[in-house]
Amino acid sequence: MARLLxxxxxxxxxxxxxEHAQRIGxxxxxxxxxxxxxxxxxxxxxxxxxVFGLESPEKIDxxxxxxxxxxxxxxPFIRTAKPLIEACIRNKVHxxxxxxxxxxYHLSAESDARAKEANVMLMPGCGGGIAMLSxxxxxxxxxxxxxxxxxxxxxxxxxxxxxxxxxxxENITTACLELVKGDLVALEDAATKTKQFDxxxxxxxxDCVPITLPxxxxxxxxxxxxxxxxxxxxxxxxxxxxxxxLPIGPTKEERDLHPYQVSVLVTETDRxxxxxxxxxxxGYTFTSQASAEASRRVLEGQVVxxxxxxxIVFGYRFVEDVPGSVLKVL
Numbered sequence: 001m002a003r004l005l006x007x008x009x010x011x012x013x014x015x016x017x018x019e020h021a022q023r024i025g026x027x028x029x030x031x032x033x034x035x036x037x038x039x040x041x042x043x044x045x046x047x048x049x050x051v052f053g054l055e056s057p058e059k060i061d062x063x064x065x066x067x068x069x070x071x072x073x074x075x076p077f078i079r080t081a082k083p084l085i086e087a088c089i090r091n092k093v094h095x096x097x098x099x100x101x102x103x104x105y106h107l108s109a110e111s112d113a114r115a116k117e118a119n120v121m122l123m124p125g126c127g128g129g130i131a132m133l134s135x136x137x138x139x140x141x142x143x144x145x146x147x148x149x150x151x152x153x154x155x156x157x158x159x160x161x162x163x164x165x166x167x168x169x170e171n172i173t174t175a176c177l178e179l180v181k182g183d184l185v186a187l188e189d190a191a192t193k194t195k196q197f198d199x200x201x202x203x204x205x206x207d208c209v210p211i212t213l214p215x216x217x218x219x220x221x222x223x224x225x226x227x228x229x230x231x232x233x234x235x236x237x238x239x240x241x242x243x244x245x246l247p248i249g250p251t252k253e254e255r256d257l258h259p260y261q262v263s264v265l266v267t268e269t270d271r272x273x274x275x276x277x278x279x280x281x282x283g284y285t286f287t288s289q290a291s292a293e294a295s296r297r298v299l300e301g302q303v304v305x306x307x308x309x310x311x312i313v314f315g316y317r318f319v320e321d322v323p324g325s326v327l328k329v330l
Contacts, residue, residue: 008074012249016288127290140276158258
């Protein structure tokens with residue numbers, strides 16, 4: 001039987017993904033650096049475990065034995081993606097992660113040819129906001145004749161996990177990027193380039209700020225659109241805080257109170273604009289469930305070798321596998 005290895009399983013989102021993997025009946029092991037935490041979780045879920053860091057390629061190779069899919073939940077991904085992607089290619093194991101940072105996507109793109117040669121799929125961002133945005137765009141452009149550019153915004157609601165805050169702090173860049181004629185370029189005076197989006201949540205249009213999201217890399221692969229800007233609308237709860245003083249992550253009650261939304265504006269060659277929205281569960285709920293569902297599909301053979309994205313391999317209705325997800329053209 002095909003087996004999944006969940007690395008970083010004891011982190012906030014990794015634990016949620018592991019719990020959902022158990023609920024949907026996947027055959028999996030949990031893995032991480034901490035022996036005590038990893039074995040405690042394995043006992044709780046009634047599954048096996050692997051304990052290893054990422055310093056030794058040999059130890060990673062040993063840990064991957066017997067598994068056909070790796071789900072990397074261990075951020076910051078700027079530290080974990082490269083050694084795990086390399087190990088997956090060496091060992092012919094499909095690689096999935098839930099990264100929101102660009103590093104994992106650049107690495108996957110650079111490793112595309114080697115992954116294809118090894119018959120290995122690399123799918124960073126298999127769940128989470130990146131999948132939400134791309135699936136919505138692909139849904140809306142089906143209602144458009146000649147799409148020319150995309151502006152898309154993610155509404156993040158509620159508190160973040162400690163790990164997300166740490167990853168965000170580690171990946172802050174001075175340049176905000178956009179895609180112009182297929183090239184990633186710095187967006188000048190980004191702070192002044194806000195744009196209004198209506199998330200169809202009863203609050204009307206709101207000002208969203210430009211942010212660099214991996215969809216700048218993934219969307220051209222699935223849509224051939226070469227002019228893209230990505231935005232975010234974050235509530236006051238997401239302002240920078242003392243990371244060490246934060247709880248590990250929001251409670252289930254907090255997640256249930258704070259759903260996420262995505263809004264997209266697709267501009268056609270005649271300058272007409274088609275609008276669409278996606279309403280979904282809270283980002284942590286969505287990410288954990290979508291990542292486990294992506295893992296299930298890959299375990300069952302839904303695989304395309306090389307650097308891939310969820311909307312290409314699974315189709316844009318993949319987001320609807322997570323309860324509460326609704327796609328809509330306005």
